[in-house]
Amino acid sequence: MTSAARRSVGTPGLLVDRDGTVIRDVGYLSRIEQIEILPRAADALRVLRDCGLKIAIVTNQSAVGRGLLDEKGLEEIHRELEKRLSAAGASIDAIYYCPHHPTEAMGAYRIRCECRKPDTGMALRAAADLDLDLARSYVIGDKQSDMELASRVGARGILLDAKLAANSPAAVKDIWEAAERILADLEARARD
Numbered sequence: 001m002t003s004a005a006r007r008s009v010g011t012p013g014l015l016v017d018r019d020g021t022v023i024r025d026v027g028y029l030s031r032i033e034q035i036e037i038l039p040r041a042a043d044a045l046r047v048l049r050d051c052g053l054k055i056a057i058v059t060n061q062s063a064v065g066r067g068l069l070d071e072k073g074l075e076e077i078h079r080e081l082e083k084r085l086s087a088a089g090a091s092i093d094a095i096y097y098c099p100h101h102p103t104e105a106m107g108a109y110r111i112r113c114e115c116r117k118p119d120t121g122m123a124l125r126a127a128a129d130l131d132l133d134l135a136r137s138y139v140i141g142d143k144q145s146d147m148e149l150a151s152r153v154g155a156r157g158i159l160l161d162a163k164l165a166a167n168s169p170a171a172v173k174d175i176w177e178a179a180e181r182i183l184a185d186l187e188a189r190a191r192d
């Protein structure tokens with residue numbers, strides 16, 4: 001990274017996982033009918049957007065590489081998801097997906113790519129496209145790979161894990177609670 005890039009300011013953003021975070025994790029979702037936005041997810045995204053965060057979904061979709069759907073089908077699913085979120089007042093700025101898998105994918109999709117979380121390719125692309133300051137950004141997800149991504153790009157990670165959240169502050173029970181943590185953090189930063 002050049003010193004000019006380090007000096008660029010950018011805005012805070014939210015990199016949010018898709019399956020198990022915004023929509024129900026059905027395991028290799030491949031049809032529009034399977035989309036089920038989780039309770040309070042649209043509200044959480046709307047509130048964070050209203051606070052000025054740019055929002056990008058970053059999602060590993062090895063279902064593509066495994067041949068369960070093609071990229072056109074995945075993009076249709078994402079258009080439908082964006083439409084439903086936007087109808088609930090929760091427009092998002094972008095969706096990035098990784099179609100690869102290093103061992104289980106077929107053909108050209110079977111590569112060790114730089115986009116599959118916890119690698120940082122999608123986050124860096126979102127930062128470039130949306131002019132994000134990753135050091136002031138947040139990652140919400142339900143897997144350790146999401147938290148590892150946060151740590152690799154210097155963002156703050158918030159883990160969704162209802163079981164863990166029941167007796168530990170290390171996790172929250174859903175995306176709404178994650179949004180509450182982010183709001184508190186933004187307020188604390190504004191006071192600094």
Ligand SMILES: [Mg+2]
Pocket residue numbers: 017018019020021025141142143
């Ligand atoms: Mg997930």
Ligand SMILES: [Zn+2]
Pocket residue numbers: 098099100113114115116
């Ligand atoms: Zn990839």
